[in-house]
Amino acid sequence: xxxxxxxxxxxxxxxxxxxxxxxxxxxxxxxxxxxxxxxxxxxxxxxxxxxxxxxxxxxxxxxxxxxxxxxxxxxxxxxxxxxxxxxxxxxxxxxxxxxxxxxxxxxxxxxxxxxxxxxxxxxxxxxxxxxxxxxxxxxxxxxxxxxxxxxxxxxxxxxxxxxxxxxxxxxxxxxxxxxxxxxxxxxxxxxxxxxxxxxxxxxxxxxxxxxxxxxxxxxxxxxxxxxxxxx
Amino acid sequence: xxxxxxxxxxxxxxxxxxxxxxxxxxxxxxxxxxxxxxxxxxxxxxxxxxxxxxxxxxxxxxxxxxxxxxxxxxxxxxxxxxxxxxxxxxxxxxxxxxxxxxxxxxxxxxxxxxxxxxxxxxxxxxxxxxxxxxxxxxxxxxxxxxxxxxxxxxxxxxxxxxxxxxxxxxxxxxxxxxxxxxxxxxxxxxxxxxxxxxxxxxxxxxxxxxxxxxxxxxxxxxxxxxxxxxx
DNA sequence: GCAAAAGTGTTGGTTGTACACCCATGG
DNA sequence: CCATGGGTGTACAACCAACACTTTTGC
Numbered sequence: 273x274x275x276x277x278x279x280x281x282x283x284x285x286x287x288x289x290x291x292x293x294x295x296x297x298x299x300x301x302x303x304x305x306x307x308x309x310x311x312x313x314x315x316x317x318x319x320x321x322x323x324x325x326x327x328x329x330x331x332x333x334x335x336x337x338x339x340x341x342x343x344x345x346x347x348x349x350x351x352x353x354x355x356x357x358x359x360x361x362x363x364x365x366x367x368x369x370x371x372x373x374x375x376x377x378x379x380x381x382x383x384x385x386x387x388x389x390x391x392x393x394x395x396x397x398x399x400x401x402x403x404x405x406x407x408x409x410x411x412x413x414x415x416x417x418x419x420x421x422x423x424x425x426x427x428x429x430x431x432x433x434x435x436x437x438x439x440x441x442x443x444x445x446x447x448x449x450x451x452x453x454x455x456x457x458x459x460x461x462x463x464x465x466x467x468x469x470x471x472x473x474x475x476x477x478x479x480x481x482x483x484x485x486x487x488x489x490x491x492x493x494x495x496x497x498x499x500x501x502x503x
Numbered sequence: 504x505x506x507x508x509x510x511x512x513x514x515x516x517x518x519x520x521x522x523x524x525x526x527x528x529x530x531x532x533x534x535x536x537x538x539x540x541x542x543x544x545x546x547x548x549x550x551x552x553x554x555x556x557x558x559x560x561x562x563x564x565x566x567x568x569x570x571x572x573x574x575x576x577x578x579x580x581x582x583x584x585x586x587x588x589x590x591x592x593x594x595x596x597x598x599x600x601x602x603x604x605x606x607x608x609x610x611x612x613x614x615x616x617x618x619x620x621x622x623x624x625x626x627x628x629x630x631x632x633x634x635x636x637x638x639x640x641x642x643x644x645x646x647x648x649x650x651x652x653x654x655x656x657x658x659x660x661x662x663x664x665x666x667x668x669x670x671x672x673x674x675x676x677x678x679x680x681x682x683x684x685x686x687x688x689x690x691x692x693x694x695x696x697x698x699x700x701x702x703x704x705x706x707x708x709x710x711x712x713x714x715x716x717x718x719x720x721x722x723x724x725x726x727x728x729x730x731x732x733x734x
Numbered sequence: 735g736c737a738a739a740a741g742t743g744t745t746g747g748t749t750g751t752a753c754a755c756c757c758a759t760g761g
Numbered sequence: 762c763c764a765t766g767g768g769t770g771t772a773c774a775a776c777c778a779a780c781a782c783t784t785t786t787g788c
Contacts, residue, residue: 283515329685347557353584353599355560364556478739479785709766710758
């Protein structure tokens with residue numbers, strides 16, 4: 273696959289790999305695909321692909337994510353580049369890793385052309401992956417732990433409307449700790465980032481909880497005034 | 504410059520750019536080089552270069568930094584990749600940005616082969632730079648502000664032995680605020696990360712201050728126990 | 735009534751902030 | 762004796778952790 277400058281050709285020394293985080297059943301998940309071809313045929317790996325000459329790296333990551341999930345407008349950020357000399361056995365390839373946060377139960381998954389299967393794996397039950405994908409995953413998970421403490425991004429893993437209990441479980445799963453319910457409630461509510469919906473939970477076998485949604489406009493306003501999200 | 508797989512050849516779609524931070528006269532500085540050739544001849548820009556097929560991207564960044572400053576073992580971390588389609592006018596080049604923290608008065612600078620000059624610029628007095636270098640610089644500065652709050656890396660900008668006042672001025676310069684002296688002292692000293700030297704300042708026209716050094720071993724030990732540096 | 739989760743209240747200790755103050759040294 | 766920075770003490774407010782408690786709902 274020699275490089276050339278035709279618009280649709282790809283950059284053959286650079287790839288993109290995506291860490292797609294989801295949250296189901298109280299546990300943090302990662303989306304993996306099973307390669308249908310190439311030197312890692314039949315192995316689970318991070319979904320990835322190549323960058324075209326006529327798209328930015330962010331666009332490339334979004335395109336890959338869209339083709340995999342069918343969903344656009346997903347929270348997606350660059351993690352960093354990984355470039356050990358021998359990370360890819362066939363030839364020299366440097367990869368730029370991205371991480372995405374998605375609400376796992378919103379859509380169906382599509383393996384696409386180069387994958388034969390696609391599946392969620394619990395973050396603590398990841399198989400041995402090819403190349404440096406385990407390293408990328410570990411780095412990304414540590415990054416997420418850090419990030420989730422200082423920026424209100426966790427909401428992207430939940431449905432639009434969620435309860436405080438769901439939110440707490442999410443944080444407990446990501447941070448691998450347990451949190452005090454009353455204190456967690458107060459802390460979050462006092463930030464004024466959660467707008468109560470006019471709805472309550474339904475079909476639960478206990479008192480129905482208030483549903484909230486993340487108020488992004490309020491967050492932007494508060495941040496201008498120097499507010500910093502924490503914990 | 505067509506790519507090939509000879510060990511010493513470079514990857515022509517990928518470059519490295521370095522944000523080299525220094526601290527002088529109470530102000531945060533950035534090192535820029537004046538291009539001696541190429542499409543940005545005679546313009547100031549971030550120091551950068553190319554990645555060879557037989558070196559990792561971290562090694563490439565270290566090599567570039569060493570050739571520029573003559574110093575090894577400098578604090579150096581990857582920032583992230585920048586890859587807009589038209590960031591580089593001649594052809595498609597994605598760049599991986601690194602940032603380094605150095606003690607500016609420890610060595611002499613060497614422009615190297617492709618630069619005619621090299622110079623420190625105050626962070627608030629940066630000229631218009633070519634490509635997306637101003638954007639990289641802004642992103643890196645924001646990243647540094649964030650990082651310096653949560654990890655004890657500021658010390659890399661100071662001499663091995665420093666006073667609390669110097670440290671405070673450093674933080675004030677990076678964070679663009681003023682800090683309360685007594686509270687700053689207590690906070691830092693209570694962390695037990697500063698080991699007092701058996702020395703005091705000399706040749707100052709006021710009471711000589713205690714000199715401290717950053718105790719990395721202690722930091723590693725404390726971090727294992729769950730300690731998190733803050734502010 | 736019981737289980738399960740929603741939701742509120744209280745308390746004591748820690749931490750942060752603001753500021754007043756004394757000390758040492760050179761000029 | 763004054764300017765400059767070094768260094769300590771204190772007091773109030775804000776915050777946080779721990780835990781006891783009440784409420785609502787389905788079975």
